[in-house]
Amino acid sequence: MYLLNQKSTVEAQAIQAKKAGKVLSLLSTEDKNHALYTLAQSLEMEFEFILSANEKDLQAGREKGFNEAYMDRLALTKMRIFEFSDGLRQVAELDDPTGKILLSKTLENGLEVSKISVPLGVIGMIYEARPNVTVDATGLALKSGNAIILKGGSSAINSNRAIVEVMHRSLSDTKIPKETVQFIDSTNRETSQQLFTMREHIDVLIPRGGSSLIHEVVSNASVPVLETGVGNCHLYIDSEADGAMALKILLNAKTDRPAVCNAIETVIVHQDWLKKHKTDLIHTLVQNNINVHGDEHTLAEIPSAALADEQDWANEYLNLNIAMKVVQHVDEAIEHIECYGTKHSEAIITENGETAAHFMQRVDAAALYHNASTRFTDGGALGFGAEIGISTQKLHARGPMGLEALTTVKYIMTGNGQIR
């Protein structure tokens, strides 16, 4: 009985979202921007209320013994709240992605054809620890004219509830109905699963988090999914790579923020380069506490490395471990990436333009780098404005997804009695 009621609740919320989304979709850009500024101000004014809710989550997290990286993702500070609030203002400054005329022509029979960008409708956002996603995703959804259903991780439930409470109060002072933002106030796994199949009410699901969350959604949802972010990224250092550049990029791509999806997990090194730069490479790795798990060729050169197994090649470490493979040809690197890569970001360091072009053409991934760090795969860093996630799928949107990824199109045909 409890489950039945809860199912009805989630479905009722989805229906509310759809209805409110229709009102939102008819609002002007100015009305939407005004609402975003209002939201930003409210979140800043009520930062203490949000922080005290966050403290409950942190307390529970400490009791559960979550690791440091996890606690860091969960933790809010006044500065973090002001950062995500300000993110709403930045979204307000971006172009409205809806109402754009993408095509306009008149057929020989006089029928006028136009293709116009419109909101998707209702977005289901399923995410993990970070409470800032609650605000980031809401801002992008509202700006693009979409309602949003938020299902955050159970460890952040108090923070998320407080943030949504502030946003709901704040939306009452705007033209956007507060029902456009629905919060699944439950730590129950079944409530997310209910979202998976609500094809009638939800237009797209966006899972954002670790690989097991994304796998669960992709495998079980009949609602279309925008798959984000598992990044088993590789850096290939070619025989003709500049030594200093290769080491600088390796260090940045591995250590700048090891826990994010655009960090590298494996370095593939050409044997000729390795012979020449072994001492510097080992020095760089040791100095920066990077632990190597290598193939046999690696171990022959770096005896302190552990022997890599299948898991080392296949999984994201998200920490200062790195897998290392030695190859004799760029094609071996390409084959390894094809086998283990997640089509996120892959890089080659080489001074040889032809080798780089060969790599770019043959590697199948959202983002490919020649002589630059994979860390740039990010809507902000690439100058695309805010992002709702990084797509590792091929349909609809690939790579960093901004406002445009939250729209679809309508073909509008105007005639004066045309028949076929």
Next chain:
Amino acid sequence: MYLLNQKSTVEAQAIQAKKAGKVLSLLSTEDKNHALYTLAQSLEMEFEFILSANEKDLQAGREKGFNEAYMDRLALTKMRIFEFSDGLRQVAELDDPTGKILLSKTLENGLEVSKISVPLGVIGMIYEARPNVTVDATGLALKSGNAIILKGGSSAINSNRAIVEVMHRSLSDTKIPKETVQFIDSTNRETSQQLFTMREHIDVLIPRGGSSLIHEVVSNASVPVLETGVGNCHLYIDSEADGAMALKILLNAKTDRPAVCNAIETVIVHQDWLKKHKTDLIHTLVQNNINVHGDEHTLAEIPSAALADEQDWANEYLNLNIAMKVVQHVDEAIEHIECYGTKHSEAIITENGETAAHFMQRVDAAALYHNASTRFTDGGALGFGAEIGISTQKLHARGPMGLEALTTVKYIMTGNGQIR
């Protein structure tokens, strides 16, 4: 044991397709076009071989007592073969959708960013009776640099096998590896189901056929799906609709080709218009053998009509039956469409521009018509070139899908040592 072997066969074919697709993806536009012209010529030269295989399917179909419309979809003639062969030449004439630079910019740090269209990879096409889909889909796939796995309906197996045999022989004279075109030579349902979950080898599934086929694929596939074509389309005749225009469009949209997805299934009539034009409407319906299933208001005006039930509103007739509802306001029509429409094509007939704009803004569908027939929702009719299907989903592609829908993008970043 048998099933195990068959699974291996389908998987082996998918792996072959992926490998061959990589070779195809590197070919020039000229090489791909040359192959399409070669295929067209071969199919025309071997039309008798194809016709004799088709005769076996027709014979089996007659024995199974398939209805006339089904047999018509299955039947090939010399003319039909020449039509689909010529379709390949038309595809050759279209722009290559791959290798297009969709964005190109240099960031402040000097990193050059470009976004380039590339093939999806491997397309799984699951379809029903029409053997022409075998050729149409192959042509679009090859032109866009994709390998294709063809799983046609069991009733057309002999025709499809013969067509693929001719195409395979013909591809040996071109640079496109024949392994880019894989034919699942089985009438076994399980072989299509095996395609549903091969996420590693297949990039997209395109089901094309009746609603039960599409439903099966959408509900069970973990491979991304491009959903096509169930069209429960409506025509709304407003109080301010021109009488003659409304009747002309009603007739065309219902009777021109009742079995296709862009034909209308329901007419929604404003009561004021009905009062004025009742005699002409009844005359038109009777003269053209259109059977009406109406709501109570309809029955009050047209006593010969049958009473419509839930099925009449929800399902495609695909024949000369039509459902009819009488309303007092355009919003009632919009609500009905929202409840029963499949987001394919919806039309309004009115002389009032504001009412039309209201309808266009609020109805959620791929194609919306003001004073024109829904029959124009078709890549050819709208001048978009060939189409692989009409998308009724919102992600990736909506409405008629041409070559562009078979591509994705790569971001290519070129630097000189940039790090974050």
